[in-house]
Amino acid sequence: MTQKIIHVAIGLIKQGTKIFICKRSADQHQGNKWEFPGGKVEAGETVTQALVRELKEEINIDVILSEAFHQIHHDYPDKSVYLDIHLIEHFTGEAIGNEGQESCWVNIQNLNNYEFPEANKVIIEKLSTL
Secondary structure (H helix, E strand, C coil), X not given: CCCCEEEEEXXXXXXXXXXXXXXXXXXCCCCCCEECCEEECCCCCCHHHHHHHHHHHHHCCEEEEEEEEEEEXXXXXXXXXXEEEEEEEEEEXXXXXXXXXXXXXXXXXXHHHCCCCHHHHHHHHHHCCC
């Protein structure tokens, strides 16, 4: 049986050498792990529209400009995800965990010190080349 693929828009919010990350709540898929903010692309939405909406809801920023960074398909035992990742260096507002989630700015070189979902490991490797 084929699993439904969940299309997710992800924002790599970058300031200088730092990236903004959030911690997933314990009751979420891949709970208690760190992630790059974003969320599901809803029916009828473009990736950019989903990214703008999700980042406003989750971390209270307004995206001015985003740049396609990478795309990843990953199969977990219980679901498949297709990640559309964008680099965002131009935004307004101060990034905060708007939904009560733990969040912080981390130096790109220190991202490996945080536990991320398996699908995010390629993103971290690619970020280290910036």
